Amino acid sequence: MIGKTSLHAKLLIAEMLLTGRKRTFTDVDALHKSMGPRQQRENALPPPAVRKQVDVDRTEVHGHPVDTLRPRANATSRHVLYFHGGAYVHQIQGDHWKFFARLIARTGCAVTAPLYPLAPGSHYDDTLSMIHATYKEVLGEVDPRDQVLMGDSAGGGLSLVLARALRDEGRPQPKEVVMLSPWLDITMTDPALPEYDRHDPYLGVTGLREAGRLYAGDLDPANELVSPINGDLRGLGSLSCFIGTRDVLLADARNLYHKAKEQGVPLEYWEYGGMFHAWMIANIPEAKHSLDRIAELVTR
Numbered sequence: 001m002i003g004k005t006s007l008h009a010k011l012l013i014a015e016m017l018l019t020g021r022k023r024t025f026t027d028v029d030a031l032h033k034s035m036g037p038r039q040q041r042e043n044a045l046p047p048p049a050v051r052k053q054v055d056v057d058r059t060e061v062h063g064h065p066v067d068t069l070r071p072r073a074n075a076t077s078r079h080v081l082y083f084h085g086g087a088y089v090h091q092i093q094g095d096h097w098k099f100f101a102r103l104i105a106r107t108g109c110a111v112t113a114p115l116y117p118l119a120p121g122s123h124y125d126d127t128l129s130m131i132h133a134t135y136k137e138v139l140g141e142v143d144p145r146d147q148v149l150m151g152d153s154a155g156g157g158l159s160l161v162l163a164r165a166l167r168d169e170g171r172p173q174p175k176e177v178v179m180l181s182p183w184l185d186i187t188m189t190d191p192a193l194p195e196y197d198r199h200d201p202y203l204g205v206t207g208l209r210e211a212g213r214l215y216a217g218d219l220d221p222a223n224e225l226v227s228p229i230n231g232d233l234r235g236l237g238s239l240s241c242f243i244g245t246r247d248v249l250l251a252d253a254r255n256l257y258h259k260a261k262e263q264g265v266p267l268e269y270w271e272y273g274g275m276f277h278a279w280m281i282a283n284i285p286e287a288k289h290s291l292d293r294i295a296e297l298v299t300r
Contacts, residue, residue: 156182244275
């Protein structure tokens with residue numbers, strides 16, 4: 001387990017608790033209200049501060065926007081395909097773009113972020129079809145040794161699902177699959193969840209279970225296409241996982257750790273004491289520490 005919780009992180013957690021951020025994921029009606037046009041808009045763009053730092057190119061895949069951010073100097077051949085979090089129902093957020101800019105500044109990589117189809121308007125099959133097509137169009141001609149799949153929360157799950165699909169097609173694996181607070185089991189049935197839920201200042205089991213139901217549609221939520229913890233981890237690129245102990249998805253991360261060990265699959269596992277969901281993309285000391293590790297994964 002990594003370090004003590006910084007004052008900055010403690011203040012951010014206190015703010016979450018005081019403002020009731022968790023309400024969205026503790027009540028089904030609140031979750032549905034949160035899935036309005038603002039959260040699901042597809043014209044989300046990097047904020048001006050980010051656009052001043054990097055070049056941004058927008059294309060479309062299957063009718064959905066795909067943004068590629070590139071450094072203006074000191075570019076390398078590494079290319080990160082990043083899937084944002086949001087429980088499959090919420091759109092990319094400002095902190096994602098800022099994280100991309102920091103990662104690009106550290107590594108010289110390019111970052112491509114597809115604004116993939118969201119539930120309830122779309123289901124898993126639409127999303128997986130779009131991200132698979134994005135991989136082929138954006139990274140299809142990139143040397144696999146320069147490819148990195150990365151994502152937070154739901155996007156961490158998508159990274160693992162895509163890596164497995166590429167393996168099953170007989171395609172070369174991206175060199176890294178980096179999962180940040182990954183959501184790997186949408187059934188939300190692990191017996192440890194009630195305890196983790198009590199300590200999480202942001203996510204909740206009730207809302208996540210509903211979001212997973214909307215995303216899966218008619219598919220069994222335990223199917224490995226939507227709950228990738230249930231699939232085989234062998235034959236994939238180098239796997240790494242970052243998680244905090246105040247994250248309800250700690251259950252998924254620890255299950256991934258044990259499954260990798262059982263299957264003899266190397267996994268770089270980073271567990272940060274006292275940290276909340278997806279802290280890696282926030283502007284706090286722990287995020288700076290994790291960025292050091294993530295940058296090493298991208299560049300090694």
